Amino acid sequence: xxxxxxxxxxxxxxxxxxxxxxxxxxxxxxxxxxxxxxxPHWRLRTQYxxxxxxxxxxxxxxxxxxxxxxxxxxxxxxxxVQFAIVYGF
Numbered sequence: 176x177x178x179x180x181x182x183x184x185x186x187x188x189x190x191x192x193x194x195x196x197x198x199x200x201x202x203x204x205x206x207x208x209x210x211x212x213x214x215p216h217w218r219l220r221t222q223y224x225x226x227x228x229x230x231x232x233x234x235x236x237x238x239x240x241x242x243x244x245x246x247x248x249x250x251x252x253x254x255x256v257q258f259a260i261v262y263g264f
Contacts, residue, residue, distance in 0.1 A: 216263050224255040 211217055232248035 218261045218263060220257075220259040220261060222255075222257045222259075224253075224257075226253040226255070228252065 228251035230248055230250045232246065234244065234246045237243040237245075
């Protein structure tokens with residue numbers, strides 16, 4: 176008859192023995208990919224926005240000498256690209 180102590184020792188030896196996890200990793204990646212592909216809740220979204228705030232310009236005259244006049248202008252534009260992975264409930 177096998178004692179409880181022997182069963183626990185064998186269980187502990189098998190539970191902490193080194194194993195090759197390549198098959199477990201492959202299964203998790205394959206099964207996870209299948210669930211993501213099959214699940215209708217996952218969505219991919221891409222969005223592009225172009226915003227033009229116009230331009231601003233001003234002229235400045237130097238009063239401290241030779242009357243140098245300068246004109247400055249700035250065009251204010253913004254390009255936004257967004258990517259999203261969304262899970263909808």
